[in-house]
Amino acid sequence: MIRLSFLGGTREVGRSATLIDTETEKILIDYGIKISVKPTQYPKNVKAKLDGVLLSHGHLDHSGAIPVLFHQGQKCPVHGMEITRSLSRMILFDSYKIGRYEGEKERYSKTDINKTLRNFKPMKYRKPFNIGKTTVTAFDAGHIPGSAIYLLETQNKRILYTSDFNTSDTRLINGADTDIPQVDVLITESTYAQREHPDRQKQEKGMIEAIEGALANEGIALVACFAIARTQEVLSILDEYNLQEKIYIDGMARKATRIINEHPELQREYNQVNRAMQRLKVKPITNHSMRKKILKEPCIIITTSGMLTGGPIAYYIEKLWDRKECSLSLTGFQVPGTEGAVLLETGHYIHGDLDLPIKMSVRKFDFSSHTSRSELFKFVKKVNPERVFCVHGDNTEGFAEELSKEGFDAVAPKLGENFSIE
Numbered sequence: 001m002i003r004l005s006f007l008g009g010t011r012e013v014g015r016s017a018t019l020i021d022t023e024t025e026k027i028l029i030d031y032g033i034k035i036s037v038k039p040t041q042y043p044k045n046v047k048a049k050l051d052g053v054l055l056s057h058g059h060l061d062h063s064g065a066i067p068v069l070f071h072q073g074q075k076c077p078v079h080g081m082e083i084t085r086s087l088s089r090m091i092l093f094d095s096y097k098i099g100r101y102e103g104e105k106e107r108y109s110k111t112d113i114n115k116t117l118r119n120f121k122p123m124k125y126r127k128p129f130n131i132g133k134t135t136v137t138a139f140d141a142g143h144i145p146g147s148a149i150y151l152l153e154t155q156n157k158r159i160l161y162t163s164d165f166n167t168s169d170t171r172l173i174n175g176a177d178t179d180i181p182q183v184d185v186l187i188t189e190s191t192y193a194q195r196e197h198p199d200r201q202k203q204e205k206g207m208i209e210a211i212e213g214a215l216a217n218e219g220i221a222l223v224a225c226f227a228i229a230r231t232q233e234v235l236s237i238l239d240e241y242n243l244q245e246k247i248y249i250d251g252m253a254r255k256a257t258r259i260i261n262e263h264p265e266l267q268r269e270y271n272q273v274n275r276a277m278q279r280l281k282v283k284p285i286t287n288h289s290m291r292k293k294i295l296k297e298p299c300i301i302i303t304t305s306g307m308l309t310g311g312p313i314a315y316y317i318e319k320l321w322d323r324k325e326c327s328l329s330l331t332g333f334q335v336p337g338t339e340g341a342v343l344l345e346t347g348h349y350i351h352g353d354l355d356l357p358i359k360m361s362v363r364k365f366d367f368s369s370h371t372s373r374s375e376l377f378k379f380v381k382k383v384n385p386e387r388v389f390c391v392h393g394d395n396t397e398g399f400a401e402e403l404s405k406e407g408f409d410a411v412a413p414k415l416g417e418n419f420s421i422e
C-alpha cells in the first residue's frame with residue numbers, strides 16, 4: 001500500500017509539499033513556503049525519516065522550507081537539476097535575509113541552507129534513478145529552466161507529480177515533455193484550471209508598445225519582472241523585436257540571468273539569452289550611483305521584484321512616479337494584496353510609508369509559465385490516471401469537480417489529508 005500525505009499547497013498556491021510513503025521508502029516532493037501572506041506560512045511538519053527529497057524547480061513556493069528539514073536533523077539527498085541548486089542558493093539566502101529583516105521567527109539557520117545545498121544530488125531529464133526500490137524519472141516541465149515533472153514507479157504503480165508545468169513553448173524555453181507514459185495516480189497543479197491565456201503575441205506587442213511609447217516621449221520604460229525565467233523571457237522578446245535603446249538590468253533579475261546563462265542547453269535556442277544580451281548591449285547595474293545616473297536619459301530598465309514588493313523597482317518608482325511620459329510594465333500575475341495588485345486596483349503605489357498616486361502609464365501583461373485550462377484537461381486525458389489529486393491552485397475543488405464529471409476519480413485534497421493507494 002502506498003500512502004500519500006498532502007502537507008501543503010493543497011487548496012492554495014504556496015508551500016507545496018507532498019509525502020509519498022511506499023512502505024519501503026519515504027519520499028518528499030517539494031517543501032515550499034507561502035510568502036504572499038505574513039508571517040510566511042510553512043507546510044506541515046515531516047515526522048518520518050526521509051529517504052529523499054525531490055525538488056521540482058527553483059521557486060520558493062516549492063523549495064523555501066527545505067532547510068527546515070535539515071534543521072530538524074534529516075540527512076537525505078535532495079534531488080533536482082543542477083540549475084535548481086544554483087537558483088535555490090540564490091533564493092534561499094535571499095529569503096533568509098528578508099525573513100530576518102522582517103523579524104520573522106527563525107526556523108532554520110544559514111548552516112541549514114548550506115546543508116541543503118551540500119546534500120543536493122544533480123540529476124538529468126529522462127535518466128531514471130533509484131531511491132531505494134522506487135524508480136524516479138524527471139521530465140522537462142517547461143515552466144522555468146530546470147523545472148521537472150516527476151514519475152515515480154513503485155509497487156507496480158506509476159505516480160506522476162506535475163508540479164508547475166507548461167505544455168506551450170515560451171520565447172525562453174520549450175514546452176513540457178509530452179512523451180510521458182499513462183499513469184495510475186496523477187498529482188497535478190491547477191493554477192490555470194479555470195482560465196485560458198490571452199494570445200501571447202498580442203501580449204508581447206502590447207509590452208513593446210508600452211516601452212516604445214515611453215521612449216518616444218523621452219521617458220523611461222520600467223519593466224517589473226520575476227527574477228527567474230520572466231526576466232530572460234522579456235530579454236528574448238526585446239531581442240526578437242530588435243529594440244535599439246539603452247537597456248539596463250538590475251537586482252535579483254541580474255543574478256538569475258547570470259545563473260540561467262550558465263546553462264545554455266536549457267534554453268529554447270542554445271545560449272540565446274547571452275546572445276540576446278550581447279546584441280541588445282544590456283548593461284548590468286552594480287551599484288547605487290549607477291542607478292541614479294541612468295535616470296538622466298531615456299532607457300529601458302528591467303528589474304525585480306515582479307509584484308513591486310521590494311527590490312530596485314521600488315527605488316525607480318519612487319523616482320519616476322509623477323512623470324507621465326514614463327511607463328511601468330508588469331509582466332506577471334499580481335497576487336492580491338501585493339503592491340502590484342493594489343496599484344492596478346487603485347492607481348496608488350503603497351509601499352511602507354509611501355502612498356504615491358502614479359502618473360506613469362501602468363500596464364499588465366500575461367506571460368504565464370503555467371499550462372492553460374484546455375491544455376491541462378488534454379494532459380490529464382493523455383496520461384489517463386485512475387486517480388487524480390488536484391493541488392496548487394485557487395480553485396482546486398472546482399478543477400476536481402470538472403474532472404469527476406469527465407469520468408475521472410478526482411479530488412482536491414485538504415491540508416494534511418492522507419490517502420491510501422492500493
Ligand SMILES: [Zn+2]
Nearest residue numbers: 057059143164
Ligand atoms: Zn513555479
Ligand SMILES: [Zn+2]
Nearest residue numbers: 059061062164
Ligand atoms: Zn508554484
